[in-house]
Amino acid sequence: MGFLEKRGNILLACDYRRVVPLLGRLPLAVGQAAAMLRGLVQAACDYDWRSIAVGFPYIRSRTYTAMGMIRPEKGRMWKIRKTAERFMHNSKEEWQACLFGQVDRMRRIEQNSAVDGLDALLDIQRQGRGVVMVGCHLDSFCMGMVLMGMKGLRVHIINTVAIEDERIQPDVRAFFQRKYRAMERLLNGLMAYHETEMPHFYGALERGETVCLMGDVPGSKSDVWIPFLGTRLRMPVGAWHMAKRTGSLVAAFVAVQEGVGRYRVVTLPPREIDPESPEKTLVPLYRFLEVWLRRMPERWVSADLLPAYS
Structure with missing residues (x-):
């Protein structure tokens, strides 16, 4: 396991053991806002557990390509924004997972x-x-x-x-x-x-x-x-x-x-x-x-x- 993969796994342990469950215990509006902010940070870092599992980041680049396939008439800034929002909504969906036990x-x-x-x-x-x-x-x-x-x-x-x-x-x-x-x-x-x-x-x-x-x-x-x-x-x-x-x-x-x-x-x-x-x-x-x-x-x-x- 390389250094970057080790660092990624340490981050995942903290994130999924501590951070996301904590967000799930907050008032709904606060927890959701915090989850969306978490997603924005993930977008900036191209951070996703699937990328870390296979050893290289790919979610952001493929999502950007997909946005262009879905709406080919849209420009670069639209695709960048929608790609970042995908990370935010993915983080929101993971936050929702913590609500099911309540x-x-x-x-x-x-x-x-x-x-x-x-x-x-x-x-x-x-x-x-x-x-x-x-x-x-x-x-x-x-x-x-x-x-x-x-x-x-x-x-x-x-x-x-x-x-x-x-x-x-x-x-x-x-x-x-x-x-x-x-x-x-x-x-x-x-x-x-x-x-x-x-x-x-x-x-x-x-x-x-x-x-x-x-x-x-x-x-x-x-x-x-x-x-x-x-x-x-x-x-x-x-x-x-x-x-x-x-x-x-x-x-x-x-x-x-x-x-x-x-x-x-x-x-x-x-x-x-x-x-x-x-x-x-x-x-x-x-x-x-x-x-x-x-x-x-x-x-x-x-x-x-x-x-x-x-």
Whole structure:
């Protein structure tokens, strides 16, 4: 391990063991402002736990490239500003992770937040039909899934075992595990790895429950090319396969912050799949997600993935 990597891991230990949890205990407005300031410092330093895990900084440069791909008509200063804001919103999302373990505070947030189309989703759940809900790493996506669970949906989240990669600093891995377990206590469901727990998700859909997955990570095993952000990308089709196997509907969602302690989950209403065509099934979902990614690209915390898959 080189000197820079050692220094980075020491910084991560302090940041994720002390700093971020401290911000989560502050009053909401103060904690969020401090988290956004933390993100601005991260942008200036190109500091991100993923960069430190692989041994070189890349998030800032790839995010800058992605901003130019999303809005090619914009100039250099716009792309620099939006890149910095991406770090700020990523830091905000990590701060939100510290709220999930504070049940009383989350109850107040839930009361002040809304899920569009909630009555229809609850009615589908009562009918015993599953819904595969496709989201993306935009703004307050984890908060959105938690709020759907708190408002009565039985929500299960497909995660990946990649977070347990030993190259990731131990305090970062521990931070995310605490986040996931705290989310589960509010979800009415389970967050589990697709590599090991797919039978659980199929069973949940067959019981008429909701399974959420992130659809903005292009699928290396997919052979389906879908128009997305001005190009055609090989996108994952797991949502279609799951819905087809279980007779479930498909839908999409984003979760955006509307104010301090106030969020809105916007949904594309559930619909039947085309059993013969994953592309026809998924194109409307990706159009919905694309509208939101173009509307607020700085809140897409996984924007750095776009240049690698274009």
